[in-house]
Amino acid sequence: MKRYELYYWPGIQGRGEFVRLALELAGADYLDVARGRGGVGAMQRLMDAGSAQRPFAPPFLRCGRQLVAQTANILLFLGPRLELASAQEAARLRVHQLQLTLMDFVLEAHDTHHPVGAGLYYEEQKREAKRRAADFRAQRTPKFLAYFESLAEANRGWLGGRRLSYADLSMFQVLAGLRYAFPRAMRSIEPAHPHLSALHERVAALPRIAAYLESKRRIPFNEQGIFRHYPELDGPAG
């Protein structure tokens, strides 16, 4: 089996976590480069390189001579290799479509605390964040969750079909992140989405995922990541 090198910021789950979960469930041989000796410098060097294929931003994955960036694109690449998506094109595109929709949801969750600019501190945009978070809880979260709930129900458990795919791991991560960041909102809205709660439990109980979540490799949620718990941004959903 090939060795994968994952490049991502070392102190947060962030977008790297969607890739980590797939690598962990597959038992893949991977190195989380920026958390090792090379540190962030090794990652920065690949981004600064004058190469015509340099990535715009982390995460990115190196496998042999191939360098793949953009979270959903990395999972598109890994899917058939880790047996977490079909190699058949139509099915592969369907799972990728789910992943892209999940990434849209993730970005909106991020923007609740950074509605003005990712380069500014949260403290510089708290007023705007309160309005954006209220809209996210009232409008966006119910819309996204209802969509994924209907897929989990129609497919009897998993989002993309009869078999687990990397999109289910990402759905697990989104639910975990929302529970961390918006506990009040999730307490009010999650009971109406039983198939998603069940999906979360099933993923968490997969032996390799359970072991990973207990390990030091799983970075705890924190207020530098995508899902941040700021009580002033939380409240009822829907």
Added chain:
Amino acid sequence: MKRYELYYWPGIQGRGEFVRLALELAGADYLDVARGRGGVGAMQRLMDAGSAQRPFAPPFLRCGRQLVAQTANILLFLGPRLELASAQEAARLRVHQLQLTLMDFVLEAHDTHHPVGAGLYYEEQKREAKRRAADFRAQRTPKFLAYFESLAEANRGWLGGRRLSYADLSMFQVLAGLRYAFPRAMRSIEPAHPHLSALHERVAALPRIAAYLESKRRIPFNEQGIFRHYPELDGPAG
């Protein structure tokens, strides 16, 4: 050649335009469904259907029995079929990676006028929009443009390599949109990006694209789309 059915909002270029440009350059046989007799109702019915593959949002594309959603995913599907991307996996993923980065840029351009919520009117978030647009002009636009300029330079004209790909059509569209929405910002920053300006001119001069841009099929930019010209949001870049 197969017939493609594109589903997108009829009154705006929006995300549908990235797909339209690819179909137009390829001379593909396609129907812009919601602009025809079926109207928006035909589109809405596919989104409301209880199907396990229903899309979350437009645009989506139907080809035979296959329904593909998410703009970048539609182009991933179309790329080899329209000869606008290699069928070889590594090259196909590289072009897709560019497209995903362009879509990130597009969303940020959209959020300059909708930083609080897509469901609210611009007039309800003008104050937040001013701050977000200032950050977009000062920080984000220079960062994205510098990235794509370096790729166009390294690859001698096109973003993804020696041959034109659908990502070049999307880059053209992003530049056209930015010029429309932020003319002052673009006048100040575009001269430092000569390879992107050249790419824009080369795409606009492709005979099928030139004919399309002159036709009634090309919806003009307007203030319901992604790229909106609000003078109060424009100003110097960088």
